[in-house]
Amino acid sequence: MLRADHKLSLLERIDRQMVVGDIVLHEAYGSGVLRSGWEGFLQVDFPSGTVNFTDKDGLCLLPGKLEKSWKLFPSDEIEKRYKVAIAAIRDAFQYDFVNADEVYEGEPSNYIGRKEYEEEKIVFVRSWLKDNLPKSNAGSQQLPDAEQLHAIAAVNGHVQVIARAGSGKTATLVIRAYFMMKHCRVAPSTMLLLAFNRKAANEIRRRILLLLEPRAEISIKEEIEKRGKRVQAGRRVDWGEMEAEAVDAVAKTLQVALPYVMTFHALAYAIVHPEESLLYNGAEGESQGLSKAFQQVIDDFLQDAEFKGRIRELMLAHFREDWDRIVAGRYDQTKEELLKYRRSLPRESIGGDYVKSYGEKVIADFLFEHDIAYKYERNHWWGEVNYRPDFTIFKTPKSGVIIEYFGLAGDPDYDEMSSDKRRYWRSKPDWDLIEFSPADFRINGVEGFIDQLRGALREQGLVFNRLSEDEIWLRVRDRAIDRFTNAAVGFVGRCRKQSLSPQDLGSLIDAYKPLSPVESMFLDLVHDLYAAYLDRLVSTGEEDFDGLLQRAASAVSSGRTRFERKTGSGDLRKICYVFVDEFQDFSDLFYRLLQSIRKENPGVQLFCVGDDWQAINGFAGSDLRFFSDFERWIGKSRKLHISTNYRSFRSIVDVGNALMRGHGKPAVANSKDAGSVFLVDVAQFEPALIEKQRHPGDVITPIASRIVSKALAEGKEVVLLCRRNGMPWFINFREHGQGGKGLSGYLELVRSFFSKGLAEGISISTSHKYKGLEKPVVIVMDAVARSYPLIHPDWAFSRILGDSPDRIAKEERRLFYVALTRAIDKLFIVTERQSYSPFIEEVAKTMRLAKIDWSEFPAVKSKSMRLLVQVGNQEGRGISPTFAIKDQLKASGYQWQSTGSTGWTKGFQANGFDISRVQGEVWASAADGIEVRILDESEGVVARFVVDAGTWVCTLDNLASVQAADDVA
Incomplete structure (x- = not known):
């Protein structure tokens, strides 16, 4: 039945779309030009003369294939043509789905709008999947949602799918491949599915096989078990490779043809087949990053006294540097961004603490360089507040010096809190507070501030001596070299992924203005290491994964399109469809390889799925520009979304959307649970x-x-x-x-x-x-x-x-x-x-x-139950009883509890506990007016004693039942 919006009257067409000058086609009069139209009246100039039409003529207008052209037909004629058109596209969906778009663009497009065509396509795909997707053992069937169906049905042209977290992107990719093989009759040998790691590739391959042949699941498990038994005792098992081989073996046994599924690096290896030893870095060769060979280059350089001295100079300067101050002062382009995230720019002390401010960094560096042991932001319980002062210097386990740097002095709320802290430490006779603020820097300068700090510490009786540069280096050397190594490895890996040669890097450095001498030193060092690393690869006959990708791209560009693997060979020229998983992780190297394939095979069509909200591998060379500007890098394409999150409940989806608000289309929660x-x-x-x-x-x-x-x-x-x-x-x-x-x-x-x-x-x-x-x-x-x-x-x-x-x-x-x-x-x-x-x-x-x-969320009971012994004052005796024995209580390991039920507390294991252990402590014989309570882990009282003049009297004793429960546990 023809839909109402395809039978617009003359008046409706004129009101909605037609303008004077449009072309009007009529079977009898031929082609004419619209002269005027209003109130259901149409006046058209034909070669034979001007003709007037009205709604009473029973005619309808349909858009023609030419821009600004219209066809004028009787309503009943259009009804017939519509039925023919809808039958034609439904036949195309059934028998020639791949070419259905082309069929539609012919005569049917005159009678069926694009929106209706796409809806018809989705209805067909949903129906086909309902009849053909395997059901679970329980008989259930999870059909794709509307957005997933659009992606599965998009079998022509380049397609980019933006798939939010938990939206089933892998399932969509796999079902699309299955649909194309089973219904569209696309040969598996013309499909190439690329993933970024072997685990993902194995999962895709396994899922496709199970869709094509559900009974394969048991066979895969049996095959993996059989292969595992063959592994000799003590031999390292590569489970990823074993799983891939098991899936391929089962597919071969069941005579199921699979598409090519592999990682980019596996494809590169299959193209190049390097004679060199391929360098791995990480468990099971999963990491495709820079190899351990680069570490060997650094180790070799460290044998050279001059190079070692350069690293020492660099890292000591780097640890003493404050990048926030450098950048904020000299790098105007990003100053606002830096201020926005000022709390996130950690100033690192020489000792390795990430401090909150430049003032704290100066204090931390002074303490470290003068061999004063300290704890940064160690917890102190202040009533009900979890208080973490900036620096704690212990003189004894229960006494010492606190240093606070009040960095926001001047803010009323902050100043009030600072006053509270001063009062708190004044109430602690065993602790002394030293305080500073930014005003000390403004008044005295950095050197004057350090002199002020030195004097304050001397007044506290602290002994300190300035460490020599050699002593400082000995203490930070391992950490410094590790840091330098990590920074250099990351930098060189980025250079490899951008296909930069040492000469290219040298040119970049020559044209670049470093922010500080530290940055300049690093660039000089890493340039030398990069050149040495590449020379080492040549001399040792080795290759890394980045070099493998570069060579593969060059090989394909020169016409070498064959790839060979254990599971079969292929030719990139015969590939019609390339699927790319996790496209947000695309990099320049992957792009070069893909472009080389497209150069030799211009007709290949891409289906790229990923989530720009989960692009987190920039440090490893991934570049979001390929995802963000897809058409620029790939060409004319369709952009689709998969937004429904099937993993998380609604509030979790909401918090993710709130975080990413303004950064793209939000996710939608499938779950009704909050x-x-x-x-x-x-x-x-x-x-x-x-x-x-x-x-x-x-x-x-x-x-x-x-x-x-x-x-x-x-x-x-x-x-x-x-x-x-x-x-x-x-x-x-x-x-x-x-x-x-x-x-x-x-x-x-x-x-x-x-x-x-x-x-x-x-x-x-x-x-x-x-x-x-x-x-x-x-x-x-x-x-x-x-x-x-x-x-x-x-x-x-x-x-x-x-x-x-x-x-x-x-x-x-x-x-x-x-x-x-x-x-x-x-x-x-x-x-x-x-x-x-x-x-x-x-x-x-x-x-x-x-x-x-x-x-x-109650406290966790330990596997071996603990008891708390709490020593307090008997009611009506004031504070004198415990005050008189507080030093002995401290010496016995008791701590003061100032909140809730106050008193001096100490923990004991319940198993084997006997009150005589407490009665034998140094304070017990001198206690007078004391009440001793024994608490279980839920802070319930299980025993109580009153102590007068050293004499203990029990008023409650349920210890035996608690210990019996512990024995049972």
């Missing part, structure tokens, strides 16, 4: 007594363990995500006998509070490494200013390659988005009130973030 997003403010958390005893000085571990415990109790797995291999919080590893080795050490610490079965549900990762993964519960552990965005002090070394704080901050925003959108139903964002990430502040402007109610 889910939960909690903002966890470390400054507003107060541990229980047992937690303070268990984690002295450490506030983040009680927070993490409580959230983890609740998740595990609900039967949900949880992952802790961090910006880097460490956290911006003090963690008391020693208290638990942990080594404290980055995130792996922290995972071991958190897992230690749970049984083995539960502990397996806890994982930890950097946000970068967790891209593409998910967990029901995600804890973002470090949503503070110096983690998101993390603009590392080494950024300036890559300024010549296009880096800037603004560019880095944009990528950091995307990385934060990746972290947030790993959660399925619960997301916890851990931050601190005085140090919110600017990204959190932006999100909070558009949506409300719930605050966590800690009463719903």
Whole structure:
């Protein structure tokens, strides 16, 4: 049936679209020109004369194929032609889908609009998939949504698909390949699917096989198991390669033809087949970055005293430099951006602390260079406040000096808080406060400030001596060389991915104006290393992955289009369709290879899918310009969106959209469940007594363990995500006998509070490494200013390659988005009130973030139950009883608890505990007017004693039942 909008009357056409001068075609009169039209009246000049038409003539206008031309037909004639047209395109969908667009552009386009045509196409594809997509064992079938169907149906021309997190982009890509093979009868040998890592390529290959032959799933598992048994004991197993071989073997056995699926690097290898040894870097050869050979070049250079001296000079100067001050003063183009993210530009002290201000950096460097041990931002409990003064210098385990740099002096709220801190330390007779502010710099200058600091420390009786440059270098050497190595590896890797030769780099350096002598020194050093590295590759007969890609692009451009793999050979000239997964990670090297293919095979059509909101690999050479300006680099194309998030509940999708607001089309939540997003403010958390005893000085571990415990109790797995291999919080590893080795050490610490079965549900990762993964519960552990965005002090070394704080901050925003959108139903964002990430502040402007109610997240009971002994004053006896024995209590390891139930507290293991242990401590015989309470982990009183003149009387004793429960546990 002809749709109403195809039967517009003369009046409607005139009102909506026609203008004087348009061409009007009539079967009897031929071609004419519109003279006028109004109120259902049409006047047309034909060669035979002027003819008037009205609505009463029963005619309809349809757009012709020529611009500004119209066809005038009787309504019933148009009805007939429409039916013929719709039948023609439906036949094309059924029997010649690939050419259906061409069929439509013929006669049917006169009677069927583009929108209706596309809708007809989607209806057909949905119906076909419903009949042909395999069902699960339970009989269910997940059909693609409307946006996914548009992408699957787009089988002609170049297509860019923007797919948000959790939107099923891999499924869409795979189903499109399946549809083209099964329905469109596209030969698998004419399809090439490219991924950026082997894991993704294996997953795509496996999914396609299971769509083509569902019974293959059992066969794949059996094949992997069979191959695993063949591996000799002790031999390293490359599970990725084994899985790929198993899938190919099963496909061959079942006689299922698969398209070519591989990584860009695998394609390059299949084209070049280098005789040189291919250098790998990382487990199973997964990393396609710079090889370990570059480290050998650096090690060789370090044997040279002159080069070693140059690195020493560079790194000592770099650690003493303050890039924020340099850039803000000399780099006007990005000054505003730097100010916007000023809290995210960490000033690194020589000792390795990332401090908040230049004043703190001067203090930290002075302490380090004068051999004064200190803790930066170590936690102190101040009533209910988790207080972290800038510097803590211990004289004894319970006394020392506090240094505060009041960097925002002058702000009323800040000044009030500073006054509170002064009062707090005055109440602590064992601690002395030294304070400074920016005014000290303005009045005295840097050298005068250092003299002021030196004098204040001397007044506290601190002994210090200036370390020599050799001593300083010995203390920072390993860290400095590692930092230099990482910076150099990253820089040279970027040069390789931009296909820069040492000569090209030299020309860039010659035309470049460094910001400081430090940057100039680095560029000179890395230029020498780059040239030496490439010379080494030639002399040793080795090749890296970047060189392999360059050679592959050159080979294809010269006409060598054959590629050969174990699973079969092919010719790039015969490839008709190229699919690219994770296109946001495209780089110049990949573009060169792709363009060389298109040069030899101009008719190849591209289907590129990715998410610009998840472009987080700029440090590794990825360049978002290829994604952002697709038509410029690829050519005329269609842009489609896949926006529905099938992973995360609604509130998690909302927080991701709020973060990326203004940066593109938002995601849409599929789930009707709201889910939960909690903002966890470390400054507003107060541990229980047992937690303070268990984690002295450490506030983040009680927070993490409580959230983890609740998740595990609900039967949900949880992952802790961090910006880097460490956290911006003090963690008391020693208290638990942990080594404290980055995130792996922290995972071991958190897992230690749970049984083995539960502990397996806890994982930890950097946000970068967790891209593409998910967990029901995600804890973002470090949503503070110096983690998101993390603009590392080494950024300036890559300024010549296009880096800037603004560019880095944009990528950091995307990385934060990746972290947030790993959660399925619960997301916890851990931050601190005085140090919110600017990204959190932006999100909070558009949506409300719930605050966590800690009463719903109780403290974790240890596997071996602990007891708290609390020593206080008997009612009515004032404060004198405990005051008289406070020194003995301190000597016995008791700590003062100033909130809740106040008193002196100390923890004990419940198993084997006997009150005689407490009665034998030095304070016990002198106690008078004292009440001793024994608390369990929930802070319930299980025993009580009153002590007068050293005599102990028990008034409550349920210790036996607590210890019995511990034995059972």
